[in-house]
Structure formats: C-alpha cells, structure tokens
Amino acid sequence: MTTETLERETIDGFHLVIDALKLNDIDTIFALPGIPITDFLRIAQAEGMKVISFRHEQHAGNAAAAAGFLTQKPGICFTVSAPGFLNGLTALANATTNCFPMILISGSSEREIVDLQQGDYEEMDQLAIAKPLCKAAFRVLHAEDIGVGIARAVRSALSGRPGGVYLDLPAKLFAQSIDREAGQNSLIKVVDPAPRQIPAPDAVERALALLKGAKKPLVILGKGAAYARADDEIRSFIEKTGIPYLPMSMAKGLLPDNHGQSASAARSYVLAEADVVMLVGARLNWLLSHGKGKTWGAGSAKEGGNQQFIQVDISPTEADSNVAIAAPLVGDIGSCIAALNAGLGNGWQKPPADWTGGIADRKDKNLTKMAETLAKNPSPMNFHSALNVIREAVKARPDAIVVNEGANTLDFARSIVDMYEPRKRLDVGTWGIMGIGMGFAVAAAVTTGKPVIAIEGDSAFGFSGMEVETICRYNLPVCVIVFNNNGIYKGTDVNPLGDAMAPTQFVKEARYEMMMQAFGGVGVRADTPEQLKKALDEAVSSGKPTLINAIIDETAGTESGRITSLNPAMAKKK
Ligand code: ADP
Ligand code: TPW
Ligand code: MG
Numbered sequence: 139m140t141t142e143t144l145e146r147e148t149i150d151g152f153h154l155v156i157d158a159l160k161l162n163d164i165d166t167i168f169a170l171p172g173i174p175i176t177d178f179l180r181i182a183q184a185e186g187m188k189v190i191s192f193r194h195e196q197h198a199g200n201a202a203a204a205a206g207f208l209t210q211k212p213g214i215c216f217t218v219s220a221p222g223f224l225n226g227l228t229a230l231a232n233a234t235t236n237c238f239p240m241i242l243i244s245g246s247s248e249r250e251i252v253d254l255q256q257g258d259y260e261e262m263d264q265l266a267i268a269k270p271l272c273k274a275a276f277r278v279l280h281a282e283d284i285g286v287g288i289a290r291a292v293r294s295a296l297s298g299r300p301g302g303v304y305l306d307l308p309a310k311l312f313a314q315s316i317d318r319e320a321g322q323n324s325l326i327k328v329v330d331p332a333p334r335q336i337p338a339p340d341a342v343e344r345a346l347a348l349l350k351g352a353k354k355p356l357v358i359l360g361k362g363a364a365y366a367r368a369d370d371e372i373r374s375f376i377e378k379t380g381i382p383y384l385p386m387s388m389a390k391g392l393l394p395d396n397h398g399q400s401a402s403a404a405r406s407y408v409l410a411e412a413d414v415v416m417l418v419g420a421r422l423n424w425l426l427s428h429g430k431g432k433t434w435g436a437g438s439a440k441e442g443g444n445q446q447f448i449q450v451d452i453s454p455t456e457a458d459s460n461v462a463i464a465a466p467l468v469g470d471i472g473s474c475i476a477a478l479n480a481g482l483g484n485g486w487q488k489p490p491a492d493w494t495g496g497i498a499d500r501k502d503k504n505l506t507k508m509a510e511t512l513a514k515n516p517s518p519m520n521f522h523s524a525l526n527v528i529r530e531a532v533k534a535r536p537d538a539i540v541v542n543e544g545a546n547t548l549d550f551a552r553s554i555v556d557m558y559e560p561r562k563r564l565d566v567g568t569w570g571i572m573g574i575g576m577g578f579a580v581a582a583a584v585t586t587g588k589p590v591i592a593i594e595g596d597s598a599f600g601f602s603g604m605e606v607e608t609i610c611r612y613n614l615p616v617c618v619i620v621f622n623n624n625g626i627y628k629g630t631d632v633n634p635l636g637d638a639m640a641p642t643q644f645v646k647e648a649r650y651e652m653m654m655q656a657f658g659g660v661g662v663r664a665d666t667p668e669q670l671k672k673a674l675d676e677a678v679s680s681g682k683p684t685l686i687n688a689i690i691d692e693t694a695g696t697e698s699g700r701i702t703s704l705n706p707a708m709a710k711k712k
Contacts, residue, residue: 147317147318148315148316148317148318148321149281149315149316149317149318149321149322150281150312150313150314150315151281151284151307151311151312151313151314151315152177152178152181152312152313153181153185154281154284154285154316154321154324154325155178155243155284155288155307155312156178156181156182156185156187157322157325158284158285158287158288158289158325158326159187159214159288160185160187161325161326161327162288162289162292162327162328163211164187164211164212164214164292165186165187165188166187166188166189166190166205166213166214166584166585167179167182167187167188167189167190167214167215167216168190168192168198168199168201168202168205168213168214168215168216168577168580168581169189169190169191169192169198169215169216169217170191170192170193170194170195170198170216170217170218170222170225171191171218172217172218172222172245173218173245173259173309174218174245174309174312174313175216175217175218175222175245177312178216178245178312179191179216188584190580190584190608190612191608192577192580192605192608193604193605193607193608194225194602194604194605195215195217195222195223195225195226195229196225196226196228196229196573196577196602197229197573197576197577197580197602197605197608198215198216198217198226198229198577199215199217199225199226199227199228199229199230199233199240199242199577200229200232200573200574200577200578200581200602201213201215201577201578201580201581201584202214202215202229202233202240202241202242202581203229203230203232203233203236203238203240203302203577203578203581204238204564204574204577204578204581204582204585205240205581205584205585206233206238206239206240206295206300207236207238207239207361207364207365207561207564208561208564208581208582208585208586209585210239210296210332210365210367211239211296212239212240212241212291212292212295212296212303213233213238213239213240213241213581214240214241214243215229215230215240215241215242215243216243216244216245217242217243217244217245218244218245218260219244219245219246219247219259219260219261219262219264219309220247220260220261220262220264221260222244222245222260223242223244223246223262223264223267223268224262224267226242226244227242227267227268227271228571228573229242229302229577230242230268230271230272230302230304231271231272231302232302232567232569232571232574233272233301233302234271234272234273234301234302235567235568235569236361236567236568236569237299237300237301237361237362237365238300238301238302238365239295239296239300239301239302239303240295240302240303241291241292241295241302241303241304241305242268242272242302242303242304242305243291243304243305243307244264244304244305244306244307245307245308245309245312246262246264246265246277246306246307246308246309247259247260247261247262247308247309248308248309248310249279249308264304264306265277265304265306268304268306269304271302271304272301272302272303272304273294273295273299273301273302273303274290274291274294274295274301274303274304275303275304275305275306276290276291276294276303276304276305276306277305277306277307277308278305278306278307278308278311279308279311280311280314281311281314281315281316281321282316282320282321282324283324284311284321284324284325285324285325285326286324286326287305287307288305288325288326289326289327289328291303291305292328292331293328293331296331296332297331297332297333298332298335298452298453299451299452299453299456300332300365332470334469334470334472334473335452335468335469335470335473336469336473336477337467337468337469337473337474337477338468339477341465341466341467341468342467342474342477342478342481343481344464344465344467345416345448345450345465345467345478346478346481346482348414348446348448348464348465349379349381349414349416349448350486350487351414352413352414352489353413353489353490353493354411354412354413354414354436354489354490354493355379355381355382355412355413355414355415355416355489355493356381356382356383356384356401356408356409356412356414356415356416357375357376357381357382357383357384357415357416357418358383358384358385358386358415358416358417358418358420358426359372359383359384359385359386359389359392359393359418359419359420360386360388360389360417360418360419360420360421361386361387361388361389361419361420361567362418362419362420362451362452362471363389363392363418363419363420363471364388364389364391364392364419364560364561365419365561366419366470366471366472367472367560368470368471368472368475368476369392369560371471371472371475371476371479372392372393372418372471372475373392373393374479375475375478375479375482376393376397376399377399378479378482378486379482379486379488379489380399380488380489380494381399381416381489382399382400382401382408382489382493382494382497383399383400383401384400384401384402384405384408384409385400385402386420386425386426387552387563387565388563388564388565388567389419389420390552390556390557390563391536391557391558391559391560391561391562391563392560394536394556394557394558394559395556395557395558396556396558401497401501402553403500403501403504403505403508404497404500404501404504406433407496407497407500408497409426409427409433409434409435410432410433410434410435410436411435411436411493411496412436412445413436413444413445413446414445414446414447414448415445415446415447415448416447416448416449416450417447417448417449417450417451418450418471418474418475419450419451419471421451421456421459421568422447422449422459422460422461423459423460423568425568428460428461429447429460429461430460430461446464446465447461447462447463447464447465448463448464448465448466448467449463449465449466449467450467450469450471450474450475451466451467451468452468452469452470452471453468454466454468508553508554512525512526512529512554515666515667516691517665517666518665518689518690518691519664519665519666519667519670519688519689519690519691520690520691520694521546521547521550521551521554521621521690521694521695522550522554523667524619524621524664524667524670524688524690525550525551525554525555525593526554526667527667527670527671527674528540528551528554528555528591528593528619528670528674529554529555529556530671531591531671531674531675531678532555532556532557532558532591533556533558535589535678536557536558536559536562537559537562537588537589538562538588538589538590538591538678539562539563539564539582539583539586539588539589539590539591540555540557540562540563540564540590540591540592540593541564541565541574541575541578541579541582541590541591541592541593541594542555542563542564542565542566542592542593542594543565543566543571543572543573543574543575543593543594543595543598543599544572544593544594544595544596544597544598544621544699545595545597545598545626545627545695545698545699545701546595546621546623546627546694546695546696546699547593547594547595547598547621547699548565548566548593548595548598548699549699549700550699551593552565555593564578564582570701572595572597572598572601573598573601573602574602575592575594575598575599575601575602575618576592576599576602576603576604576605576606576608576609576618577602577605578592579592579605579609579614579616579618580605580608580609580612580614580616583609583612583614583615583616584612584614587615588615589615589616589617589677589678589681590614590615590616590617591617591619591674591678592616592617592618592619593619593621594618594619594620594621595620595621595623595626596620596621596622596623596624596625596644596648596650597625597626597644599618599620599650603650603653606618606653606654606657606659606683606685607656607657609654609657609659609683610654610657610658610659610683611657613682613683614683615678615681615682615683616683616684617674617677617678617683617684617685617686618654618684618685618686619670619674619685619686619688620650620685620686620687620688621688621690622647622648622650622687622688622689622690623690623691623692623694623695624643624644624645624646624647624648624692625642625643625644625692626641626642626643626644627642627695627696627697627698627699628642628692628693628694628695628696628697629643629644629646629692629693630692630693631643646692647689648687649663649687650685650687651663651685651686651687653685654683654684654685657683658683659682659683659684659685660673660676660677660680660682660683660684660685661684661685661687662684662685662686662687663686663687663689664686664687664688664689665689670686670688673686674686
C-alpha cells in the first residue's frame with residue numbers, strides 16, 4: 139500500500155477534532171499557538187475554519203466567552219499546556235461565573251509522565267486544576283473518543299445554565315490515526331443541546347397570582363434574559379402587563395433604554411419600594427445587594443419584610459440563594475415568559491397609577507438633572523462630557539456593540555450610554571473583572587461584523603492592551619476609547635513618603651493613541667468633546683482600528699467608582 143492510500147484510509151486526531159467541531163456548527167477558534175496547537179490551528183485554517191490568534195490566552199478565552207454569549211454556541215479557545223492553560227483559566231472561570239457557554243481546549247502532557255511527575259515539557263495535571271473552576275471537565279485519550287469528548291463538551295456548555303467547559307487533549311492524541319470511516323462514524327452531532335424547559339403550570343399560576351396581587355410590581359431583567367433570545371416574548375410581557383422594569387447592565391437594550399416603562403432613572407426608588415419583584419435571568423447577588431438591606435427598603439424587617447420575589451431561571455437551585463423566593467419559576471426564559479403571557483388573559487389590570495406615576499416623577503427629575511450635567515462642557519473633559527459624545531454616537535448607530543470596563547468609566551458609562559438593541563453591551567459582568575476589554579471587542583467584531591466601541595478605563599485597558607495588535611492584524615472595526623485620568627479611579631493619589639508613585643497612579647499624559655499607531659491603526663488624542671466626536675464618527679464610519687486617548691480630568695473620579703462602600707477601610711469608618 140502506498141503512503142497516499144494509507145493517508146486516505148486513516149484520519150488523525152487533528153482532523154477528527156476539526157470535523158467534530160464543524161459537525162457541531164462551530165466555525166471559529168480563538169487561540170494562541172505552541173506545541174501541539176500550532177499544527178492544529180494550521181490544519182483548522184486549511185480546513186476552512188476561522189482562526190483568531192491572540193497575544194495572550196486570557197484574551198483568547200475572553201473572546202470565546204463573549205462569542206458564546208453572543209451566538210448561543212460555545213465559544214472555543216485553544217491553548218498550549220500548563221502556562222498557556224493557566225492563562226486561559228481566568229477566562230474559563232469568568233465564563234462559568236457569568237453563565238456564558240465556552241470550551242477551553244488545552245493541549246497537555248502525556249498521562250503516564252504527568253501522573254508519575256516525571257517532569258515533562260510544560261507538565262501539569264490540568265484536568266484536576268480546571269475542574270473546580272468550570273461546569274464540566276473532560277479528557278480524551280483515544281482518537282475514537284474525540285467525537286464523544288466534543289459532544290459532551292458542547293452539551294455541557296449549552297444545556298441548563300450555560301457555562302465554561304474544559305477539554306483536555308494530550309499532545310499524543312492529535313497524532314493518533316484511526317480508520318477514516320470508523321473515525322468519521324464516531325463523531326456526534328449534538329441534537330438539541332439546550333432543550334427547552336417548559337415550566338410547571340402550577341408554578342406559572344403561582345407567579346401570576348403573586349403578580350396580580352401586587353400594588354408595586356417590578357421586573358428585573360438580567361443577562362440570562364439577554365442570552366436567552368426571547369426578546370419578543372419579553373417585550374410583549376412588559377408592555378402587556380405595564381410593569382416597570384430595570385435592566386441589569388448586560389440586559390440593557392433588551393427593550394430600548396428610552397422605553398417608557400424603564401425604571402433605570404428611578405433605580406433606588408423602585409428597589410426600595412417594590413412589593414413584588416420578578417427576576418428574569420438575574421441573580422440576587424452583590425449586584426442587587428443580595429436582595430436585602432437598605433437598598434431593598436420594603437423588604438427590611440423595619441418595613442415588615444413584605445417584599446416578595448418571583449424568580450424565572452433555568453437553574454433549579456438558584457431560588458432562595460440569598461432571600462426567600464415566593465414563586466420560583468424554573469424553565470428556559472422563552473418558555474416561561476410565553477407561559478406567563480398566555481396566562482395573563484384579558485382581565486389583566488395594569489399596575490396602580492400612583493406606582494407608575496411616582497416612578498415617572500422621579501425619572502423626570504433625575505433625567506432632567508442628568509441632561510443638565512451632560513450639557514456642561516468643562517475643561518479638561520470629565521466622564522460626563524466625554525460619555526455624552528459616546529451616548530450620541532450609540533444613539534446614531536444602535537447596532538454598534540459597546541464593550542465597557544473600568545471603575546468610574548464603567549459606572550458612568552452604564553448609566554449615561556443608552557442601549558437600544560439586545561446583546562449590544564458586554565462588560566465586566568458578575569465578577570466586575572478587569573481585562574475583558576480587547577478579548578470581548580475582538581469577539582464582538584468577529585462574530586457580528588458590527589462596529590465595536592470599547593469604553594475603557596486607562597487601568598482596565600492595560601490588562602489587555604497588547605491585543606490592539608490583534609485588532610489591527612485582523613483589521614477589525616473596533617474603536618477603543620481610553621478614558622485617561624492618569625490612573626486607577628483618579629490620577630491624584632500621593633504617596634505620603636513622597637519617594638515613589640502611589641499604587642493607583644500611572645505615568646501622566648500617557649500617549650495610548652501611539653499603541654494603535656504602532657500597528658498601523660488610527661490613533662487620536664482627544665482633549666475636547668468635539669475632538670472625541672470627530673474621531674469616533676470617523677472610526678465608526680470607516681471601520682478602521684482606532685484608539686482615542688480621551689483626556690479626562692484626573693480629579694473627576696471617586697475611589698472604586700460606585701462600589702466605594704465595599705472597601706474595608708470604608709466599612710471601618712461606618
Ligand atoms: P445579571 O448579572 O445580569 O443580573 P446573572 O448572571 O446574575 O445576570 O444571572 C443570569 C441568570 O440567567 C443565571 O441564574 C442563569 O441560570 C440564568 N439563565 C441563563 N440562561 C437562561 C435561559 N435560557 N433560561 C433561563 N435562565 C437562564
Ligand atoms: C482582574 C480591581 C477594579 S476597577 C480597577 C481595578 C484595578 C481599575 C479602575 O481604574 P480605571 O477606571 O480602569 O482606570 P477609572 O475610570 O475609575 O479610573 N484586577 C482584576 N479585576 C479587578 N476588578 C481589579 C483588579 C479593579
Ligand atoms: Mg483611570
């Protein structure tokens with residue numbers, strides 16, 4: 139037999155992995171090369187897959203996570219073993235925490251050497267390390283099991299509460315060859331990886347009964363609702379019931395932020411006053427003050443603890459995680475909201491006018507105050523005057539995707555930049571993690587082809603800044619706006635001894651725009667809203683990789699943005 143016929147009759151691990159991914163409609167890989175992944179990526183590219191190669195695995199992993207959130211398909215990240223794997227692990231853990239489906243696939247050393255700790259090249263027991271940080275972890279040792287391995291990874295990432303999955307592929311596996319036909323037959327196309335989960339009728343009735351009896355109902359939409367793509371059902375439920383709603387940050391745009399029923403501009407009022415709160419794909423974690431304390435006035439013991447919760451979630455164990463949930467509704471959001479819509483019937487009474495009117499009054503007052511602040515034009519720019527430019531740009535291009543991280547830069551952008559379409563805002567999520575910026579931006583550009591506007595604190599940007607080369611290399615329509623206030627929170631900290639910079643200070647007047655220029659992109663410094671607007675408009679219309687160094691008053695921010703109260707030193711003062 140010639141080598142040629144032999145090759146035709148056998149298939150190796152490289153090709154089986156690629157075919158298994160393709161069979162499951164996966165066409166993009168986010169990665170960083172090295173043995174044995176280099177060859178894998180070359181072959182994947184030759185086989186027609188889109189391979190996006192990064193400068194650090196954490197950003198490849200973050201890109202995979204964001205792609206998972208945006209597409210409802212698991213985002214795929216490939217890394218090398220040990221250090222590459224560890225670099226990707228933060229992204230995997232973050233994806234799991236945020237309920238984003240992704241699969242981290244790392245090459246690994248051979249079991250027989252790792253288990254005897256004989257000191258292989260980049261040796262590490264990766265499977266054991268990944269396990270507590272993700273939803274599921276698998277290892278494939280034989281080429282004939284690749285199909286099962288990929289199928290289990292895909293199903294684990296997407297089913298129920300989505301999350302991160304680790305798949306360990308030892309280097310030797312890629313080179314294993316098996317009979318081509320048997321190999322091809324061993325691949326599995328996952329059928330219905332995220333099955334609908336229809337809520338129990340009595341649970342639907344319980345929720346509806348509670349809502350009907352409410353005097354001050356409120357709906358909170360979370361990023362699970364954005365992920366679920368039940369946009370029409372949700373909008374119809376909100377509009378039919380007339381219940382005011384609050385979007386969590388990544389649920390902004392599920393209904394447009396200028397919707398009459400949005401209570402965002404009266405957030406503290408509605409959280410303190412609501413008597414029945416329906417959570418839709420949102421957890422009662424720290425971002426919602428755990429459902430208790432003074433944020434939730436009506437729920438406090440002082441007020442008689444009369445606040446009641448309905449929780450719509452796919453995870454059956456989420457309810458009661460922080461406070462009692464009177465009406466858990468377990469199922470996928472599309473099915474749950476459809477069932478609620480069907481159960482509303484014609485007799486539904488809109489919420490009392492004193493509730494909706496009270497919210498409208500507060501909204502008017504707060505929005506007027508906000509408009510006054512935004513109209514100011516201080517020199518140097520502050521967060522408000524710079525964000526006002528981005529606010530207008532997003533209004534003009536509602537299809538653009540906003541990526542956002544930082545402290546003040548995050549908190550102000552979240553409230554100032556309105557979103558108009560679902561799944562257009564990606565940010566620091568459940569952990570409030572810095573470093574997602576460029577990875578998320580690359581994924582957003584690659585998976586949607588839409589303009590991306592990354593609103594970045596100067597510190598936040600630093601975590602992934604080198605990926606501007608990736609953005610230039612793939613010529614992605616990403617405009618990074620660095621809010622340059624010379625440091626973390628502010629640029630004005632001083633070291634009391636005066637012998638070194640304070641820990642939160644950066645080099646003053648840093649020329650971030652030159653980083654984009656270094657790789658052939660457009661770099662602009664903006665000292666005024668006019669300059670910022672001009673550069674941003676050009677970036678969005680040209681689609682050229684752009685970095686705008688927006689010079690912000692270094693005194694304008696506050697320590698930790700809006701979460702100052704979480705600082706232990708602050709707690710001591712209280
Ligand atoms: P946010 O930070 O926006 O408040 P969280 O990440 O805390 O949102 O909550 C998202 C919730 O959405 C999780 O509890 C998750 O189980 C749930 N979820 C995700 N996808 C679905 C879905 N398709 N159907 C129902 N619940 C979902
Ligand atoms: C992985 C802690 C929270 S916010 C922030 C840090 C370092 C940076 C804030 O400065 P920035 O924004 O971006 O310049 P601004 O506008 O207020 O000046 N490491 C990780 N995650 C977090 N959250 C931190 C550290 C942190
Ligand atoms: Mg800063």
